[in-house]
Amino acid sequence: MITIRGVSYEIQGQPILRDIDLDLPRGGVTALIGPNGAGKSTLLSLIARLKKLQSGRIGVDDLEVGKCSDRDLAKVLAIMPQSGHVSARLRVGELVEMGRYPWHQGRPGAHDREIVAETLTRFSLDALRDRFLDEISGGQRQRALAAMAYAQGTDYLLLDEPLNNLDIAAARHLMRLLRDMATGGGKTIVIVLHDINFAAAFADRIVVMHEGRIAADGAPETIITQDLLTGVFGTDAEILTLGARPVVMV
Amino acid sequence: MARRFVILGLILGLSALGYMTLGAVGSWSFLIPFRGAKLAALLLTGASIATATLLFQTITANRILTPSIMGFDSLYMAVLTVLVFTLGASGYAALPAPLLFFLNLGVMSALGILLFLALLAGGRGDMLKLVLTGIVLGILIRALSSFLQRMIDPSEFSSLQAASFARFTHVDPLLLGLSALVSIPAIALAWRMRHRLDVLSLGTEAATGLGEPPRRGQKQALVLICVLIGSATALAGPMSSGFSGPSNFLGLIVVALARMVTPSFRHAVLLPSAILVSGIVLIGGQTVMERVLHLSTPLPVVIELVGGLLFLVLLLRGSRQ
Numbered sequence: 163m164i165t166i167r168g169v170s171y172e173i174q175g176q177p178i179l180r181d182i183d184l185d186l187p188r189g190g191v192t193a194l195i196g197p198n199g200a201g202k203s204t205l206l207s208l209i210a211r212l213k214k215l216q217s218g219r220i221g222v223d224d225l226e227v228g229k230c231s232d233r234d235l236a237k238v239l240a241i242m243p244q245s246g247h248v249s250a251r252l253r254v255g256e257l258v259e260m261g262r263y264p265w266h267q268g269r270p271g272a273h274d275r276e277i278v279a280e281t282l283t284r285f286s287l288d289a290l291r292d293r294f295l296d297e298i299s300g301g302q303r304q305r306a307l308a309a310m311a312y313a314q315g316t317d318y319l320l321l322d323e324p325l326n327n328l329d330i331a332a333a334r335h336l337m338r339l340l341r342d343m344a345t346g347g348g349k350t351i352v353i354v355l356h357d358i359n360f361a362a363a364f365a366d367r368i369v370v371m372h373e374g375r376i377a378a379d380g381a382p383e384t385i386i387t388q389d390l391l392t393g394v395f396g397t398d399a400e401i402l403t404l405g406a407r408p409v410v411m412v
Numbered sequence: 413m414a415r416r417f418v419i420l421g422l423i424l425g426l427s428a429l430g431y432m433t434l435g436a437v438g439s440w441s442f443l444i445p446f447r448g449a450k451l452a453a454l455l456l457t458g459a460s461i462a463t464a465t466l467l468f469q470t471i472t473a474n475r476i477l478t479p480s481i482m483g484f485d486s487l488y489m490a491v492l493t494v495l496v497f498t499l500g501a502s503g504y505a506a507l508p509a510p511l512l513f514f515l516n517l518g519v520m521s522a523l524g525i526l527l528f529l530a531l532l533a534g535g536r537g538d539m540l541k542l543v544l545t546g547i548v549l550g551i552l553i554r555a556l557s558s559f560l561q562r563m564i565d566p567s568e569f570s571s572l573q574a575a576s577f578a579r580f581t582h583v584d585p586l587l588l589g590l591s592a593l594v595s596i597p598a599i600a601l602a603w604r605m606r607h608r609l610d611v612l613s614l615g616t617e618a619a620t621g622l623g624e625p626p627r628r629g630q631k632q633a634l635v636l637i638c639v640l641i642g643s644a645t646a647l648a649g650p651m652s653s654g655f656s657g658p659s660n661f662l663g664l665i666v667v668a669l670a671r672m673v674t675p676s677f678r679h680a681v682l683l684p685s686a687i688l689v690s691g692i693v694l695i696g697g698q699t700v701m702e703r704v705l706h707l708s709t710p711l712p713v714v715i716e717l718v719g720g721l722l723f724l725v726l727l728l729r730g731s732r733q
């Protein structure tokens with residue numbers, strides 16, 4: 163379980179997150195949605211200690227973020243950040259293998275290589291294995307980065323807008339994969355999404371952020387309402403209900 | 413990859429052999445220790461600079477930087493100037509060589525580390541600011557020492573100039589040993605960091621996510637860089653000495669060549685390859701220039717020229733991406 167207690171964050175006096183309390187129990191897919199600048203990436207970065215906590219506490223299972231060893235946390239929680247910037251020039255296969263670093267510390271064994279091979283196949287990256295990251299398309303790169311986080315083999319997986327640049331097939335494929343990991347593998351997935359329809363289709367739970375606060379939190383059917391679109395997003399798209407699932411008409 | 417390392421090793425071996433044997437005048441019993449010490453000094457300097465440059469490029473995530481643009485040779489001249497200024501030429505000449513070595517090493521490492529740490533603590537990993545500050549500080553130190561040089565008595569000043577050249581025409585075995593005692597452990601530590609450096613080279617966020625927070629690794633690498641450059645400069649003198657001193661561009665050339673010859677992002681590959689290439693450039697270059705072509709142009713001048721061109725090429729290629 164990820165527990166977030168009284169987390170506030172500010173940059174140069176500007177409040178970015180305001181006193182956030184949130185529990186993300188083990189298992190399931192939680193979608194984090196909200197307008198641009200709501201603080202979604204900031205919250206995810208704080209959980210994954212990419213940014214330093216200023217106030218409040220965050221716990222992942224029995225580890226306290228900021229106090230526990232970085233290596234221990236890396237075996238429990240993986241993040242795919244929004245920017246996905248990689249400075250070194252390396253190949254797709256090498257990148258995915260680096261995802262295993264918390265386990266092999268630079269000396270990958272047979273087990274690590276097995277997982278890398280399996281991950282590459284799972285993310286349809288076999289053909290791109292030996293291509294350099296700067297020589298593939300944006301969507302392929304995004305897939306490689308998601309594969310790297312997946313290969314880390316952690317119980318918790320945080321993904322910040324992984325669907326960026328993905329075509330509809332790749333986006334559905336990735337979401338199914340995450341869905342399976344949660345249902346079949348008992349993993350906990352937290353994913354920032356902009357497409358509310360994807361959130362409604364694949365998430366068990368939606369957390370809405372707005373101006374640094376949690377604006378709403380619950381099952382997709384209860385969260386996706388006309389009020390959400392007008393109140394939080396400031397747009398007047400229509401919502402239809404297909405089966406039990408709400409669908410935003412864009 | 414393994415074959416390329418064998419080839420690099422062979423070229424280095426041939427260069428060393430050529431350096432030791434070509435154009436031999438006088439007795440071998442004199443030549444072998446004399447040239448052997450110079451050969452060892454070249455290897456040690458080359459390895460230190462290659463390692464320092466590779467580490468610097470990794471932690472700054474930039475492939476066209478070398479630590480020497482931070483004005484290390486100006487620090488060396490400053491130490492020399494201050495010593496002659498305060499002790500006088502005769503007082504300076506009376507200083508034992510090991511003391512000078514440690515003084516140089518100490519000042520260069522301490523100031524380098526201080527500068528780096530102060531800057532790292534400030535702007536969040538703003539490496540560009542760090543580099544610019546280093547350059548400006550280098551200019552400032554140079555200006556200060558030339559100011560002091562003007563206040564030194566002209567006859568003492570000429571001895572200062574002589575001192576900054578003469579110490580390098582032959583290699584003091586004691587200094588060589590001291591330098592090896594400092595550099596080899598530093599290179600060994602860099603080698604031990606190789607897997608962590610791979611992770612750091614991915615960038616701040618990726619490294620943190622993999623459980624390797626960059627700050628600690630960056631600090632450790634910076635300490636190693638300062639010690640390596642300090643020890644190489646204290647042994648061979650700065651570029652201006654006209655010997656094999658750490659040229660501004662030597663590191664840049666050898667690391668760029670290493671990336672071409674053994675393309676990989678792994679430091680387990682790049683580190684030994686850069687060290688081998690560095691030995692080849694310094695020893696092979698020295699052999700060809702001195703023993704084969706009989707040119708009197710000092711090697712650093714050629715390295716500066718080639719390195720300057722390479723720097724421009726890298727810069728232009730980088731800006732096109």
Ligand SMILES: Nc1ncnc2c1ncn2[C@@H]1O[C@H](COP(=O)(O)OP(=O)(O)OP(=O)(O)O)[C@@H](O)[C@H]1O
Pocket residue numbers: 173178196197198199200201202203204205244
């Ligand atoms: N380095 C920074 N300096 C100043 N303000 C920042 C900085 N980084 C983020 N912010 C501000 O913090 C707020 C939250 O940013 P965050 O990246 O968490 O938003 P987000 O919800 O992920 O948005 P998006 O959907 O666009 O990715 C924004 O208002 C942003 O302007």
Ligand SMILES: [Mg+2]
Pocket residue numbers: 202203204244322
């Ligand atoms: Mg974001």
